Amino acid sequence: MKFERTGFFSPQRRMFFKKLRRNKNIVLGGSLVLIFVAMALLAPIISPYSPIASNLSNALKPPSSSHIFGTDYLGRDIFSRVLWGARISLIIAVVGIAISLIFGAVIGGFSGYLGGAFDDVVMGAVDILLAFPDILLALFVAAVTGPGMNNVILAIGVYNFPQFARIARGAVISVKTSDFVEAARAMGESRTSIFFRYILPNSLSPIVVHATLRTAASILTAAGLSFLGLGIQPPTPEWGAMISEALYYLDAAPYMWVFPGTFLVLTVLGFNLFGDGLNDVLNPRIKD
Amino acid sequence: MLKIEDLKVHYRGDLGLVKAIEGVSLSLEKGSSLALVGESGSGKTTLGHAVIGLLPHNAVVAGGDILFKGKSILSMKREELRRLRGDRITMIFQEPSAALNPVFKVSSFLRDVLRKGRGSSMSEKEIREEIISLLRKVRIPSPEDVMEKYPHELSGGMKQRVLIAAAIANNPDLIIADEPTSALDVSVQAQILRLLDELRNKMNLSLIFITHNLGVAAQVSDKVAVIYAGKIMEIAPTPTLFESPKHPYTIMLLKSIPSIRKEIKKEGLAAIPGSLPDLVSPPPGCRFHPRCPMAMEICSKEEPAMVEVERDHFVSCHLYTEARGDRS
Numbered sequence: 001m002k003f004e005r006t007g008f009f010s011p012q013r014r015m016f017f018k019k020l021r022r023n024k025n026i027v028l029g030g031s032l033v034l035i036f037v038a039m040a041l042l043a044p045i046i047s048p049y050s051p052i053a054s055n056l057s058n059a060l061k062p063p064s065s066s067h068i069f070g071t072d073y074l075g076r077d078i079f080s081r082v083l084w085g086a087r088i089s090l091i092i093a094v095v096g097i098a099i100s101l102i103f104g105a106v107i108g109g110f111s112g113y114l115g116g117a118f119d120d121v122v123m124g125a126v127d128i129l130l131a132f133p134d135i136l137l138a139l140f141v142a143a144v145t146g147p148g149m150n151n152v153i154l155a156i157g158v159y160n161f162p163q164f165a166r167i168a169r170g171a172v173i174s175v176k177t178s179d180f181v182e183a184a185r186a187m188g189e190s191r192t193s194i195f196f197r198y199i200l201p202n203s204l205s206p207i208v209v210h211a212t213l214r215t216a217a218s219i220l221t222a223a224g225l226s227f228l229g230l231g232i233q234p235p236t237p238e239w240g241a242m243i244s245e246a247l248y249y250l251d252a253a254p255y256m257w258v259f260p261g262t263f264l265v266l267t268v269l270g271f272n273l274f275g276d277g278l279n280d281v282l283n284p285r286i287k288d
Numbered sequence: 289m290l291k292i293e294d295l296k297v298h299y300r301g302d303l304g305l306v307k308a309i310e311g312v313s314l315s316l317e318k319g320s321s322l323a324l325v326g327e328s329g330s331g332k333t334t335l336g337h338a339v340i341g342l343l344p345h346n347a348v349v350a351g352g353d354i355l356f357k358g359k360s361i362l363s364m365k366r367e368e369l370r371r372l373r374g375d376r377i378t379m380i381f382q383e384p385s386a387a388l389n390p391v392f393k394v395s396s397f398l399r400d401v402l403r404k405g406r407g408s409s410m411s412e413k414e415i416r417e418e419i420i421s422l423l424r425k426v427r428i429p430s431p432e433d434v435m436e437k438y439p440h441e442l443s444g445g446m447k448q449r450v451l452i453a454a455a456i457a458n459n460p461d462l463i464i465a466d467e468p469t470s471a472l473d474v475s476v477q478a479q480i481l482r483l484l485d486e487l488r489n490k491m492n493l494s495l496i497f498i499t500h501n502l503g504v505a506a507q508v509s510d511k512v513a514v515i516y517a518g519k520i521m522e523i524a525p526t527p528t529l530f531e532s533p534k535h536p537y538t539i540m541l542l543k544s545i546p547s548i549r550k551e552i553k554k555e556g557l558a559a560i561p562g563s564l565p566d567l568v569s570p571p572p573g574c575r576f577h578p579r580c581p582m583a584m585e586i587c588s589k590e591e592p593a594m595v596e597v598e599r600d601h602f603v604s605c606h607l608y609t610e611a612r613g614d615r616s
Contacts, residue, residue, distance in 0.1 A: 178386060179381055179382075179383055179386035179387045180386060180387050180388055180389045180390070182342065182381070182387075183379070183381055183387040183388070183451070184389065185342055185373070186340055186342055186373055186374065186378065186379035186381075187373060187374035187378070187379075187400075187401055187404070187454065188370045188371060188372070188373035188374030188375060188404055189370075189374070189400075190370060197389075197392075198389050201389075201391040202389070202390060202391060
């Protein structure tokens with residue numbers, strides 16, 4: 001067996017990994033996610049051409065041995081652009097989700113922990129934000145702040161925040177009545193210490209599951225914003241922007257949208273499967 | 289060392305004030321042990337929580353005071369109370385599996401506790417040695433291995449030992465043990481009780497032992513207080529209470545302990561008819577009178593006072609008050 005080492009790989013951890021490996025969603029979704037991450041990390045090394053160097057004499061060439069995904073209307077290598085596009089999507093999704101996760105977990109968590117008027121006010125605000133359709137909120141932020149990578153990240157952070165706050169609040173409320181929290185109070189722990197060291201770490205699993213699922217949605221949202229011209233601007237290689245550029249060549253050069261589209265679908269599918277699988281493994285109410 | 293004077297604790301409920309504790313007075317000397325015995329809902333846990341200042345938000349202290357070394361716990365500031373907890377007064381809980389933070393190793397849990405008190409200026413190495421010696425004190429075999437484990441890797445008995453180690457870590461003056469053995473196997477129960485008793489004698493601790501089990505109370509206490517519906521019915525040195533119980537409730541409680549003795553087998557196990565009264569509007573007079581086989585007319589009218597029937601043996605029952613002659 002692979003994990004028969006001592007120390008970090010204790011029997012419980014080995015059981016956990018075994019559960020992970022048995023779960024088809026995790027294996028398939030995880031593999032897709034790994035491919036995506038590998039593409040993003042290795043883009044500078046493995047891409048055969050620069051993603052932005054145009055060569056008009058070589059434009060709109062179908063896949064061949066020198067350009068395996070073909071070239072776009074400016075003669076740029078689509079394979080290289082797809083690889084770099086993974087990098088852009090990864091950065092946007094991870095940073096955007098990290099922002100909403102941290103703010104959501106802390107603010108929603110505090111709200112659930114403190115309760116009372118603070119909770120009412122925060123959750124009222126969160127409910128207002130939740131009432132807007134996701135894409136509308138993202139569009140609003142992107143339209144107000146203007147296009148560009150930082151603003152797409154901000155838009156994703158803002159539109160995901162209320163969901164994380166809600167989930168964190170619920171998780172904290174169920175953990176804060178645990179005996180070990182009361183025991184911590186009886187041991188004279190301060191309220192801040194109880195929140196950050198006792199309650200938050202034990203509320204994380206639903207938040208982590210949600211983060212994986214929202215990563216998928218955020219990649220899609222980022223691509224959607226770029227498609228609409230509100231996100232990443234040309235010539236930066238971004239899947240949504242690439243598909244948008246392919247609009248005029250739908251029939252003439254289908255390889256311009258097929259490849260970024262396929263990778264977008266597979267990546268989103270991968271994160272969704274992985275998130276579902278994690279939920280199966282981490283949620284104690286779901287028994288195998 | 290600990291003195292509870294006429295304490296009244298009420299809970300705000302949907303149906304009105306729940307009078308969970310209604311005029312309880314107790315005192316506890318350094319190094320001695322008191323068992324609080326009562327049914328579920330009798331107020332014994334509320335009393336324990338009041339002593340460590342951990343009453344829930346909907347609780348109101350309606351009167352009386354709790355003095356710890358002469359200082360009122362009820363009027364302490366939050367910060368002052370926090371420093372007292374885990375250091376001078378500690379608590380052991382009923383469910384050892386639920387009382388440990390699942391994300392902490394045993395060593396980090398005990399390090400935290402030590403750092404707050406005795407170990408505030410110890411080096412990391414000294415703390416480690418102190419943790420090992422604490423785990424030895426609570427009879428945990430191979431403490432070096434156990435300290436690196438997470439709670440889910442330990443058995444219930446082991447977890448309770450770890451919690452006891454935390455409770456004694458800073459040489460406290462008082463430990464409140466809230467049903468510490470109820471969730472454990474019978475064989476482990478006896479070991480934990482022996483351990484607590486031994487530690488109390490060795491470290492000269494005071495112990496408040498909350499239990500519904502008179503048998504457990506007999507093993508660990510010098511003094512037993514029988515509590516019913518928020519009031520103390522009888523309080524006596526442990527041997528006295530078991531040899532000559534006075535209050536009808538105590539007598540019935542003692543009869544309801546399962547035994548393999550013949551006569552009880554024949555009679556069947558005595559149960560106390562009825563259930564705890566509604567604490568929003570408790571019965572007038574003696575709170576036990578609706579279930580009491582010896583109830584007299586006066587019992588439903590006047591609350592009985594505490595009477596010292598013999599040295600250190602107090603009973604709150606009209607059978608022993610002046611009113612006795614009025615029995616109809």
